[in-house]
Amino acid sequence: MTRLPEFHAAKWDEPVVMEMGRPGGRGQHFPAPEEEVTAAVGADLIPSAMARKDLPELPEITEFEAQRHYLHLSQMTLGMMGISLFGTCTMKYNSKTAEFATLRPELSAVHPYQHPDTLQGVLEILHDFDGILRSLSGMDQFIFQAGGGADAAYTMVCLARAYWQDKGMLGQRTEMVTSMQSHPCNPATAAAAGFKVVNLPLEENGYPSLEALKAAVSEKTALIMLNNPDDMGIYNPEIKEWVKAAKEVGALCFYDHANFNGVMGKLSARELGFDACMFMLHKTFGAPKAGGGPAVGAFGCSDALTPYLPTPVVVKSGDTYTLDEDRPKSAGKIREYWGNVPQVVKAYAWARAMGAEGIQLASDISVVANNYMDKRLSEIPGLAISNPDVKARRMEMTRWSLEPITEETGVGTVDFANRLADYGIDPWWMSHEPWIVAEPFTPEAGELWSKEDIDTWIDVIAKICDEARSDPDMVKSAPHNQAIAQVKGDAFEDPSLWAMTWRAWKRKHAGKVAERGAA
Amino acid sequence: MGSEMRAHPWMANSAPGVIEAMLAEIGASSVAEVFEQIPQDHFRKTPLALPPALTSEVELRRDLVSKLKKNDDCETNLSFLGAGVWQHHVPAIVDEIVGRTEFATNVWGSYQSDHGRNQTWFEFSSQLGALLNLDVVQLPVYSWGCAIGHAMRMSQRITGRSKVLVPALSDPERLSVIRTYCQPVEMESHIEVVLVAADPTSGRLDLNDLKAKLAGDVAAVYFENPAYLGTIETGAADIAKLARGVGAETIVGVDPSSLGVLTAPGDYGADIVTGPVQPLGVHMHCGGGAGGWIASRDDERYVRAYNGFLVSVVETQEPGQLGFGLACPHQNSYGMRENGNDWTGNSTYLWAIAGAVYMSLLGPEGFRELGNLIVSRARYAAKLLGEVPGVRIVWPETTFKEFVVNFDGTGRSVAEINDALRARGIFGGKDLSDEDHSLGQSALYCVTEIHTAADIRRLADTMKEVLA
Numbered sequence: 001m002t003r004l005p006e007f008h009a010a011k012w013d014e015p016v017v018m019e020m021g022r023p024g025g026r027g028q029h030f031p032a033p034e035e036e037v038t039a040a041v042g043a044d045l046i047p048s049a050m051a052r053k054d055l056p057e058l059p060e061i062t063e064f065e066a067q068r069h070y071l072h073l074s075q076m077t078l079g080m081m082g083i084s085l086f087g088t089c090t091m092k093y094n095s096k097t098a099e100f101a102t103l104r105p106e107l108s109a110v111h112p113y114q115h116p117d118t119l120q121g122v123l124e125i126l127h128d129f130d131g132i133l134r135s136l137s138g139m140d141q142f143i144f145q146a147g148g149g150a151d152a153a154y155t156m157v158c159l160a161r162a163y164w165q166d167k168g169m170l171g172q173r174t175e176m177v178t179s180m181q182s183h184p185c186n187p188a189t190a191a192a193a194g195f196k197v198v199n200l201p202l203e204e205n206g207y208p209s210l211e212a213l214k215a216a217v218s219e220k221t222a223l224i225m226l227n228n229p230d231d232m233g234i235y236n237p238e239i240k241e242w243v244k245a246a247k248e249v250g251a252l253c254f255y256d257h258a259n260f261n262g263v264m265g266k267l268s269a270r271e272l273g274f275d276a277c278m279f280m281l282h283k284t285f286g287a288p289k290a291g292g293g294p295a296v297g298a299f300g301c302s303d304a305l306t307p308y309l310p311t312p313v314v315v316k317s318g319d320t321y322t323l324d325e326d327r328p329k330s331a332g333k334i335r336e337y338w339g340n341v342p343q344v345v346k347a348y349a350w351a352r353a354m355g356a357e358g359i360q361l362a363s364d365i366s367v368v369a370n371n372y373m374d375k376r377l378s379e380i381p382g383l384a385i386s387n388p389d390v391k392a393r394r395m396e397m398t399r400w401s402l403e404p405i406t407e408e409t410g411v412g413t414v415d416f417a418n419r420l421a422d423y424g425i426d427p428w429w430m431s432h433e434p435w436i437v438a439e440p441f442t443p444e445a446g447e448l449w450s451k452e453d454i455d456t457w458i459d460v461i462a463k464i465c466d467e468a469r470s471d472p473d474m475v476k477s478a479p480h481n482q483a484i485a486q487v488k489g490d491a492f493e494d495p496s497l498w499a500m501t502w503r504a505w506k507r508k509h510a511g512k513v514a515e516r517g518a519a
Numbered sequence: 520m521g522s523e524m525r526a527h528p529w530m531a532n533s534a535p536g537v538i539e540a541m542l543a544e545i546g547a548s549s550v551a552e553v554f555e556q557i558p559q560d561h562f563r564k565t566p567l568a569l570p571p572a573l574t575s576e577v578e579l580r581r582d583l584v585s586k587l588k589k590n591d592d593c594e595t596n597l598s599f600l601g602a603g604v605w606q607h608h609v610p611a612i613v614d615e616i617v618g619r620t621e622f623a624t625n626v627w628g629s630y631q632s633d634h635g636r637n638q639t640w641f642e643f644s645s646q647l648g649a650l651l652n653l654d655v656v657q658l659p660v661y662s663w664g665c666a667i668g669h670a671m672r673m674s675q676r677i678t679g680r681s682k683v684l685v686p687a688l689s690d691p692e693r694l695s696v697i698r699t700y701c702q703p704v705e706m707e708s709h710i711e712v713v714l715v716a717a718d719p720t721s722g723r724l725d726l727n728d729l730k731a732k733l734a735g736d737v738a739a740v741y742f743e744n745p746a747y748l749g750t751i752e753t754g755a756a757d758i759a760k761l762a763r764g765v766g767a768e769t770i771v772g773v774d775p776s777s778l779g780v781l782t783a784p785g786d787y788g789a790d791i792v793t794g795p796v797q798p799l800g801v802h803m804h805c806g807g808g809a810g811g812w813i814a815s816r817d818d819e820r821y822v823r824a825y826n827g828f829l830v831s832v833v834e835t836q837e838p839g840q841l842g843f844g845l846a847c848p849h850q851n852s853y854g855m856r857e858n859g860n861d862w863t864g865n866s867t868y869l870w871a872i873a874g875a876v877y878m879s880l881l882g883p884e885g886f887r888e889l890g891n892l893i894v895s896r897a898r899y900a901a902k903l904l905g906e907v908p909g910v911r912i913v914w915p916e917t918t919f920k921e922f923v924v925n926f927d928g929t930g931r932s933v934a935e936i937n938d939a940l941r942a943r944g945i946f947g948g949k950d951l952s953d954e955d956h957s958l959g960q961s962a963l964y965c966v967t968e969i970h971t972a973a974d975i976r977r978l979a980d981t982m983k984e985v986l987a
């Protein structure tokens with residue numbers, strides 16, 4: 001075993017910003033209106049019925065105090081600055097070259113309603129990146145309006161509505177069919193769009209049977225939404241037959257390419273028969289996810305569906321790029337403007353920096369490294385792989401279970417996640433709901449982490465297994481080397497305790513506020 | 520496979536021999552063997568056709584910057600575009616903090632290991648709550664339009680009713696998103712969107728039309744303050760009272776840059792409040808600075824109807840210490856899939872961090888100065904433009920930072936005028952002439968704290984020159 005990192009998080013004992021400052025303190029001035037302005041328009045310009053009488057209870061701190069406070073908070077954020085094999089989210093290096101390029105005024109100080117003549121650079125990048133995604137997927141057109149993978153799934157269900165409405169059959173095509181282990185965004189967006197959701201159960205081999213799908217699809221099916229491989233690392237080898245069966249009843253087929261990293265450059269959604277797909281640019285394509293957005297779900301579809309796309313669509317005519325808003329059959333906008341443009345530029349940068357060969361190599365590495373990780377994890381007593389009957393090598397991630405060691409020691413996956421942070425390792429991803437596997441965890445090595453990183457990560461897991469056996473209470477009360485101790489979660493579901501703002505906290509916990517003031 | 524290629528700067532295991540070492544360890548003879556689950560006939564037949572790789576930073580940077588430089592931006596030009604994306608000053612500290620790699624990173628983290636980020640999120644909600652005088656603020660969703668859409672669906676869940684009243688003078692961009700969220704009429708959970716007329720003399724909501732349309736089947740009344748076309752809604756408290764009278768929710772959209780000078784919506788009876796996050800320290804980013812928040816009173820009926828992430832302060836196991844985590848996590852789509860409230864996923868949480876830093880820098884007096892500066896300069900711009908022959912300000916002296924300028928008296932179209940302005944380094948206001956608001960040849964001009972009196976004079980002088 002390699003030497004494990006000794007780690008302690010920064011601990012600044014930082015107050016809540018609402019507790020900081022002093023009456024009259026300032027962090028930012030604005031000039032008074034110029035004399036010519038006041039002379040022309042006067043003062044008290046807000047109608048008295050709407051003029052604010054109270055001063056908002058905001059902190060009154062200096063510019064330096066704001067900087068120091070938020071730097072401290074960033075330092076008390078592990079944020080992947082150690083090792084993170086966080087499955088389903090594909091941890092990548094986020095290029096600062098691309099980040100800095102997007103912060104230039106040529107993009108950050110650009111307005112989406114500027115005349116297209118003034119937007120030729122950014123439109124060129126979007127157009128070129130559309131071409132890259134077309135090549136990777138076989139689709140005919142991509143748009144970037146969706147603010148994340150879930151929003152791209154929402155784009156799909158809205159497109160399906162428009163498609164069936166155009167055919168006069170929306171009243172009849174009321175169902176969306178998916179697997180019960182598809183990402184929650186697929187059934188949730190379908191339901192939010194007004195479709196009834198049919199979830200197919202899993203068989204022993206890890207995916208629903210073709211027979212179950214055939215029984216579920218009918219003239220009521222508007223669309224099916226599938227991911228492949230799934231979060232267990234299992235690839236459904238019958239996917240072409242699935243698509244065929246869905247198309248036989250006329251349903252649209254959407255490929256949720258959230259787990260694209262292991263199959264980049266190897267599979268083409270279109271060649272497999274899909275009508276549409278989505279890529280997560282904040283994940284697979286190296287744009288930062290920023291703890292939860294701004295993100296981009298790039299949505300692509302075949303020519304048969306492009307009339308229904310939300311507008312605008314970037315098109316090139318001659319040497320000029322324009323924004324096509326004229327789509328009478330469009331499903332309508334799913335979000336304002338054209339998308340999180342800087343993230344698209346960063347994804348373009350990632351694709352250019354990798355190139356076709358680099359993208360192929362990255363998927364090779366991510367699957368090889370995951371199998372290497374599986375091999376080493378299988379040697380640690382107390383861990384169990386999901387779907388043990390599936391003997392084939394997994395794809396780019398694998399769902400594992402702590403069930404044996406939890407039964408032995410009482411220490412579960414949440415405890416392990418908390419303890420990992422004591423070694424400077426980001427708490428792992430467990431599983432989406434519902435938990436099909438007991439005490440789950442889902443590592444994904446990706447192409448970023450070195451073999452040494454992966455070895456360290458596995459050594460830490462082995463070490464925590466030892467700790468679970470020798471000192472389970474210590475593991476269950478972790479973290480011990482973090483900025484704060486375990487939070488008391490009981491308040492999260494208790495209306496008398498939860499407090500989503502400092503106002504609410506002060507109202508509900510007046511005594512504790514006074515104590516903090518005295519401290 | 521990797522042997523002919525130099526090790527890639529972003530892939531440690533592309534160094535010579537590493538893949539082979541791992542393959543040996545797992546007993547695989549080739550890379551192809553690890554893909555054994557995929558049937559041979561699934562592998563793509565069409566070769567990838569991508570542009571050449573730019574693996575060196577020097578080439579990559581040149582490509583990005585040379586392409587972006589083909590844009591004309593609002594720093595080199597003088598822009599009066601707004602309508603949902605506004606050019607405000609972004610303090611340098613905000614850029615520093617949102618650029619911190621711990622915050623911009625991919626990982627989701629945990630309540631303890633990513634405590635600092637979670638606290639920052641809570642501070643966003645807390646400070647915005649102080650501006651709104653409301654106790655619950657959800658982390659921002661994709662955009663303001665999306666926030667309104669979710670708020671309308673919240674009102675449907677709360678009231679069991681399926682009709683919303685919306686101003687006829689709405690932003691077509693947001694209205695399109697609202698209609699998407701409210702679903703087509705064929706869907707069982709469809710929400711009917713009914714437009715309420717505007718008072719043509721003020722641009723404000725026509726209260727008689729509102730009364731005529733308000734009944735026991737209305738889930739919510741929605742209005743904005745300031746509205747899409749810049750007008751301040753002085754009848755806000757009356758609208759909320761009318762809505763309450765029939766058991767409907769009042770949903771308001773507010774621009775946070777106005778809240779130092781405009782009454783907090785929590786003080787005039789708003790039940791659910793939405794707004795854009797972009798004015799709170801986020802660059803325009805070609806529309807990529809969009810994000811929309813939702814807020815309400817701390818009433819369990821409302822809290823249980825939210826779709827996304829509510830960050831609550833809680834105690835930790837260490838006495839006196841505070842931590843932060845997600846309240847009511849089981850009601851969203853992560854907890855309940857299709858049975859959760861709408862859906863959630865990655866959103867625009869980095870902009871919550873921008874907003875937290877921005878609000879802490881401004882403080883109460885900063886917001887007051889900001890609001891006063893904006894309304895003063897915007898009125899000045901309206902006044903000077905209104906003095907240009909043929910130019911008319913549609914609703915003078917009722918607006919905050921945006922206002923409608925009508926050019927019918929000039930005999931020129933907005934498109935022509937904007938072309939001429941652009942040739943002189945000025946981006947004119949958003950063209951409203953093809954919008955369904957019967958405003959003729961009109962444009963929506965936006966003036967903020969970044970526009971000086973000299974900029975405004977330059978606009979007016981150039982307008983005179985262009986129209987002469």
